[in-house]
Amino acid sequence: MTHPSAELAEFAAQLAYEDIPPAVLRRAEDLMLDCLASILAGSSARPVQAMAQFADTMGPAGGPSENMVTRRGTSPLFAALVNAASAHMVEQDDVHNGSVFHPGAVVFPAAIATAQALGRSGRDLLTASVAGYEVGIRVGEFLGRSHYKIFHTTGTAGALAAAVAVGRLLNLDNQQMLNALGSAGTQAAGLWEFLRDAADSKQLHTAKAAANGLTAAYLAHEGFTGARHILEGPQGMAAGMSQDADPARLTDRLGTRWTVLETSFKYHASCRHTHPAADALLQVVQAQGLALDDIAKVVAHVHQGAIDVLGPVTDPATVHQSKFSMGTVLGLIAQQRRAGLPEFDAALDDPAIAAFRDLVEMELDAEVDAAYPARWIGKVTVQTRDGRTLSGRVDEPKGDPGNSLSRAEIEDKALRLGTYRNAASKEESQALIEKVWGLAGTELVGRFVG
C-alpha cells in the first residue's frame, strides 16, 4: 500500500516519541499552552456556552475527560467538542500559513480528551499531537487555495488531523489508521458562507472537526472501515472540494520536515489575514508618531484570500465579526498600537473606529499574492491628513516562524488569555503553564485546570 493516504496513515501510526526532534517537542508544548489558554479565554462566549449546554443535554453526567468550559468531567467526545468550540473563539490560536489551517484548535482538544480517558502519558500526548499537526497541515496544503475559497480548511483538514492524533493514542495499526482517515475525510465539512452573517459556524467547525475526527478514530478501533483513498481518490475529498489539489504535498518529507515548527502564533486577536497589514501599519504609526485622527486613508495591499474572507465584512455586527474587519483591526492599531481581546471588546461601539473603517481599502497585490500562502507579506500605503503618503512593509508578521514568540512572550499571552473575563484565576493560569512545561515528564495526563 504505497499511495499517499496510506503513506500518511503509516507515518501517523508509526510515529514514536524518539523520532521527534526536541525542538519540535518544545514547540508542540508552546502550541498546546497557546491552545489551552485560548480555550479558557473563549469559555464564557455565547456560542461556546450553547455548545456546552448541548453537551450537557446529550452527553453523560460525568467522565474521565475534562470539559474546560464547564470544569466538569465528561466522555472524550464531548470534551473534544466543547473545548474545540472554545479554542478558536477569540481568534488567538495558532495558524499554519502554507495550509491556512488552525491545527491547535482541533488537534489538542481531541488528543487531550482521549489521553485523559485512556490514561496515557505526556509523551504519548505530545507524540499524538505532533502526528495530528504533521498530517493535518499536509492535508490542508494538498487541498489548496481553491478549496479555501469556499471551505474552511480547519473544519475539513481538521477532521483528519484530529483523527490521526486520537488514532495514535488508541495505538491504531496502519490499516486502522487508514480507516480512520477514510471515516474522517468522508465527514469533512465547513463552509465560509457564515462569515457574511456573523454567524457562529466557526465554533461549530472546530468543534465538529475535533469530534468527528475522534469519532473516526474510535470507530476504526472498533473495526469500522473507511475509504482507502479518501484524499486523492476519484470520488474523494479533492475530487469533490478542490480544483488545484497536489498529491505530492500529502507526503512531502514526512519525518524530516516538521510543520509544527512552521506554525505561527497569533499576536493580534483577529483573523490571520489581517495580521500582515496590521504589522505594516504598526511600523508606520510608530515610526511617524501618527494617531488615528492623523490618517486620511489606508490601502492594505493583500493576497486574494484576504479579500475572499475579509471582503464581505464591511459593517461588523459582533465582536467576533469585527476580528474579520480589516478596517477595525487597522483602526485599533492606529488608535491603541494593539489589537488584543480587550481592545476588540471596546472597539465595536466606538464611533471613531467605525468612521476609520470607511478610510480603509484592500487591494489585491501581485507580489503579496504570489508569495502567499508560503509567506504572508504585509504592505500598506497610508495617506495622512497633512498630505503625506507613507509606506509600511513587513516580510514576516509577528508570531511567524522567523519572527516567533519567546517562551516569556508565550507565557505572558497565556496569562492574558487564561484570565480574560475571569475564565481562570492567575494562579490557575500559572499552574496550567507549569503543567504544560512539565508534560514530557508526566506519566498520566490529568486535568489541566481546576
Place this chain on the structure above:
Amino acid sequence: MTHPSAELAEFAAQLAYEDIPPAVLRRAEDLMLDCLASILAGSSARPVQAMAQFADTMGPAGGPSENMVTRRGTSPLFAALVNAASAHMVEQDDVHNGSVFHPGAVVFPAAIATAQALGRSGRDLLTASVAGYEVGIRVGEFLGRSHYKIFHTTGTAGALAAAVAVGRLLNLDNQQMLNALGSAGTQAAGLWEFLRDAADSKQLHTAKAAANGLTAAYLAHEGFTGARHILEGPQGMAAGMSQDADPARLTDRLGTRWTVLETSFKYHASCRHTHPAADALLQVVQAQGLALDDIAKVVAHVHQGAIDVLGPVTDPATVHQSKFSMGTVLGLIAQQRRAGLPEFDAALDDPAIAAFRDLVEMELDAEVDAAYPARWIGKVTVQTRDGRTLSGRVDEPKGDPGNSLSRAEIEDKALRLGTYRNAASKEESQALIEKVWGLAGTELVGRFVG
C-alpha cells in the same frame, strides 16, 4: 427575508398537522414503518454494532430516547446516530427518485428520538417528519446530478432534512429554523469514495446526517446562529459542491406538491440503481421461463448515475457491496426471481452467481439517462445460450409511486425485515406495525419495540 433558504425555513417552522393531506400522512406512516423495520433488520450488522459500541462509550448510560439496536434508552443524539446507522444497512429503506435521496433513514431516526425525549404526540412526529421529507428532498433536487457524482446526497441533504424534522419538534421559529439550516448545511458531508473499497461509510453518512441535523436544531434552540444563505449563497453548499444547482427547486410548490407521495419503496434489497434493470430482467425470465444457465449475456441499459455508483463494483467482497453489483442482482433475479435479504446472504459465495457477473454489462442509454432522475426506466437486452435476443422494459420499477406497495405488502415487508436474523420476534414486529398505524391517535410517542 424572501430568499430560498428563508422560504424553506419558514415552511418548515410553520407546517401544521392540519395543513397536510390525509394521503400524505398515511404515506408518511407507511414510510416510517418501512424505516423502523429496516433499523431492526440492520441491527446485528458489524458496522452498526461498531456504532452502537461507540455510542455506549461516549453517551449517557440511559435516557428518554430509544436505541433500537441495543434496546436501551439514551439521549436523542445517540439514538438518532445508531438508529440511522442501522436504517440504511440492508438497503431496503425508501428513496426519492428525483433527488436520489433516502429520506427515511435520516429523518425518522432523528425525529423519533427527539419526539420521545420531548414527550411529543404522534401528530407532532408525523408533521415534523413530513417537514423533513419536503425540505430534504428539495435540497437534494437543488444540489443536482453533478453533486451526486461525488457526494452521497443522503449524507449531505440528509443533515438539513434531519435538522428540519428535529427543529419542528423543538418548535423553532422562522429565524431559529434558518439558523438550524445554516448549521446543518455547514456540517453536510459524505463522499462516494468508500464504495470501491466496500467500506462502511454509508452507515456513517446516515448516522452523521441524522446526528448532525439534530445537533444543528438543538443548537439553534440554544441561540446558536448559522449562515442565512447556506444553500444558495456564494460560499454555500451549491458553490462548494455542485455545478448544476437550481435554486428554483428549493421552493418548488411548497405546501401543494407533497414529495412524500413521490417517495418509492424498495422491493429488492439492493442499491436503487439496480432496480429498473432487475424488474426488466424479471419480466423477461418470467415470460420466457429462463433459468440462470439459459442466459449467455445481459446488457443493462442504464443512466450515467448507475454507472458512476455501480461501475466500480466488479468483484464484491461483502454482502453489502454485492448490493451494488449489477451482476449479482441480475444473477439473483435469474436464479431466484427475487433479490431479498436471504438471497443476498447466500449469493456472495455462490460460484454460479460469480460466473454470471461476467455475463452482465452496463451501457449508457440515451433515453434512460434523459428521463433520469424524474423517471427510472428499466431496459435490458438478454442473449440466450440457444441464440435468441430478448428485450425487457419497465417504465416504473416496483415500489415507485405509480407502482407502489399496498399496506398488505408493506406489512409483509416489515415482518420480513423485523424478524430478519431474529432482530425482533414476530409478535414484536406485529406490535410495531400496529403502533405505527395508530400513531395519529397517540398522545405521547413512546418506544416502538421492546
